[in-house]
Amino acid sequence: MGKVAAQVTARLEARLNCKLTRVCIAAAGRALHTEAGHFELELPEVRRIGEDLIGQLEAGAGSAAEAALSKSGQRLGRFYLVGYTVSRYLVDSYPLSNLRGHNGQKLECDVVATFLPSEVVDSLYSAMQTAGLEVVSLTLEPIAAINAAIPPELRLLNLVMADIGAGTSDIAACRDGSVVGYTMATVAGDEITEAIMRAFLTDFSTAERLKAEAARRETLRFTDILGLEQELPSSALKEVITPAEGQLADELARRIREVNGGAPSAVFLAGGGSKLEGLPQAVASALEMDPRRVSVAGSNFKMSAFSDTEELNDPEYTTPLGIAVSAGLGLISDSYRVSLNGHPAKLFRSGALTALDVLQMNGYNYADLIGRTGSSLAVTIDGQRTLYRGEPAEPSSLRINGTELPPSTVIQAADAIEFTPARSGKPGRRTIAEALGSAADAAVCLVNGAPVGPGYELRPGDAVVTNAIVPVKATVSEAADSEAASSHAVGADSSSAFSPDSLAREGLSTHGSAGILSSAADSAANREAGPAPIPQPSEEALPPRLFFLNEAPLELPAKPKGAPYYLMDLLEYAGLDFEHLDRPVTLRVNEENGSFMRVLADGDRVSIRLEEPRA
Incomplete structure (x- = not known):
């Protein structure tokens, strides 16, 4: 496809004598999915509705449609939201076609997203x-x-456009000023062509030519696949294609009723397949409509485009002309350029675009925005569950035109976005010596019933017993072996550990670990002793951090390596059920508005509260 596009571009450049570098494209409807989305926005008080509120409302409805798609068990893989149309606005339960400039408190929006x-x-x-x-x-x-065939000023009527291509037919319906649905039929002009091929033994290109000539010639001449010259009246060809034409009309009618909820006021047939003689009448019959209400598109093209060299009323121009009209007249919001980290960003969504929208469309997700704290290490020491927290995430950086701004910022044409994803924190890690405080304490402990060296790195679920009886075959010097050897010891058969009977046979006392160590050392006196383990200094404890959360003191342990606390770290201590909020949450630090990534200093006064209810 890229080579074909390059060839077409080269021909256009030669014809126009200019260099072409940018392109507007449309994706075929055969793989599209549609979902409805609804969103409500209740304001604290009556406000005048501007672009910011409309954008927020439509974005919420689009997100609701995305959520509905993700919950559908039939939708596998990743999908892009490539466009949506608003089907209904409500202001204080009153329907309006346009919210801009009106006053209201409760705003609602329904969209059909593709x-x-x-x-x-x-x-x-x-x-x-x-x-x-x-x-x-x-x-x-x-x-x-539909942007070419049915201009916005005609969409108050209940109209349907069916674009009949070669392999599929795209269908769109509008009413009350909005496009209310899209669908696709898997039958189109190729069904007619294949019927001709089977009946008269022709190749595909010959069948296509006969299909086009049948409406304007009485006699058709062609060469079949056997090399024989053939001649037949056009009436014979029409008899062959009539059953296939009826099947196409029936499927179009079924899909039109499905997307529109019944027969519309009028139907426009577009695309090359719409030129098939008798198809408008067949579609009208299948829909039980007046034949005068089903027409070939083209008469409305002049409302949005003009040419002094081409006749623009040809229904085959519907889609290419629609691409030009949609981009040129700003009917799709992605017809402007935005850069992300120095490269053109993919933009698919209609309506207002935030920085978060652009990031998600280009492969980033919420984890890239806020990161994740490293996983905690949970072990058991002398029967007590001990948790070593992972390191905090390094926050992301979002700059728009050189200024650091939040992800909710609305993006404008030509904006330059620079984004550095958050880096998740490292998981919690401790050696046995660090966990117990010294190499000496590590030398007299068992992990999962076996001795380990002081450098042994704890694993989730490890069970540590301190001041344990160390087996003779694992003396203090042997317990300080390499970490690899220690790893083999973990999980060893517990029968190798001493029992009181085995101690008696060795002539050792069972009272206290000091006696055990002394006896173990004596038993190793005749062997060449290895180097004594070098105690590992433990990391100096950092003082705790003190904040005031909702006017109450909150003391938290220092993070590893003195990493800072962020406002978002205090959310879990606010006592709010963030899964079931009934109104917005306000974030403030020292009486100023705060953000999730606000770095906190000792003594900061933080407020995380539900917004006060309206009187």
């Missing part, structure tokens, strides 16, 4: 990159087609 598998989107971008073109606009073929 999604494409990531593989489709990524392959389109790769093909354009191969052709040396930068993608500045991506939409769906049915969205582009």
Whole structure:
């Protein structure tokens, strides 16, 4: 596909005598999925509705559609939100076609969102990159087609557009000023072509030519696959294609009823397949509509485009003209460029775009924004569960046009985004000597019933017993062996440890570990002693950190290596159920608004509270 795009680009450059570097594209509708989304926004008081609130409302509805898609068990893999249309606005339960400039307190929005598998989107971008073109606009073929065939000023009527291509037919429905749904039928013009091939033994290109000539010639001439010259009246061809044409009309009617909830007021047929003689009448019959209400698209193209060299009323121009109209007239918001870390960003969503939207569209997720604290190490020491926390995450960095801003910032055309993902913290780690305080204490302990060296690194679930009886075959010097040898000792058969009977046979006392160590040392006197273990100094304990959370003192242990505390670290101590909030949460530090990544200093006064309810 990239090579074909490069060839077409070269021909256009030669014809126009200019260099083409950017491209607007539309993805085929065969792989699209649609979901409805609803979002409500209740304000503390009556406010005038501006672009910021409309953008927030539509983004929430789009996110609701994404959540519905992710919950569907039939949707596997990753999907991109490539566009949505608003089907309804409500202000204080009153329906409006446009919110801008109105006053209200409770805002609601319904959208119909369209999604494409990531593989489709990524392959389109790769093909354009191969052709040396930068993608500045991506939409769906049915969205582009309806923008050309049914301009916004006609969408108060209940209209349907069916773009009949070669392999599939894209369908879009509108009413009350909005596009309310998209769908796709898996039958199209190829079904007619294949019927001709089977009936008259022709190749595909010959069948396509006969299909196009049948409406304007009485006699058709062709050469079949056996090399024989053939001649037949066009009426004979029409008899052959009538059953396939009826099947196409029935499937289009079924899909139109499905997406529209019944027969619409009128239907526009677009694409090359719409030129098939008798198809409008067949579709009207299948929908039980007046034949005058089903027409071939093209008459409305002049409302949004003009050409002094081409006749623009040809229904085959519907999709390419729609791509140009959608991008040129700003009917899709992704027709402007934004850079992410120095490269053009993929933009698919219609409506307001935040920095978070752009990051998610380009492969980042919430973990890249906030990171994750390293996993904790849980062990048992003398029957007590002990937890060593992992290191905190290094926060992400988001700069827009050189200024550090939050992810909720609305992105404008030509914005330059620089993003460094958060780095998750390292997991909690301790050697046995660090956990017990010294190498000497480590030398008289057992881990999972076996002795280990002071450098042994604890593992989740380890059971440590201090001041234990050390087996004769594992003396103090042997317990300080290399970490690899120690690892083999962990989990060894506990029968190798001393019992009182075995101690008696060796002539040793069972009273106290000091006697055991002394006897063990004596028993090793005739052997060459290895080097004594070198005690590992423990990390100097850092003083605890003191903050005031909701006016109450909160003392927390110092993080490893003196890492800072962030405001988000205190969320778990605020006493709020963040899974079931009924109103917004306010974050303040020293009487100023705070953010999750605010670094806290000792003595800071932090407030994490639910917003006061309205009177």
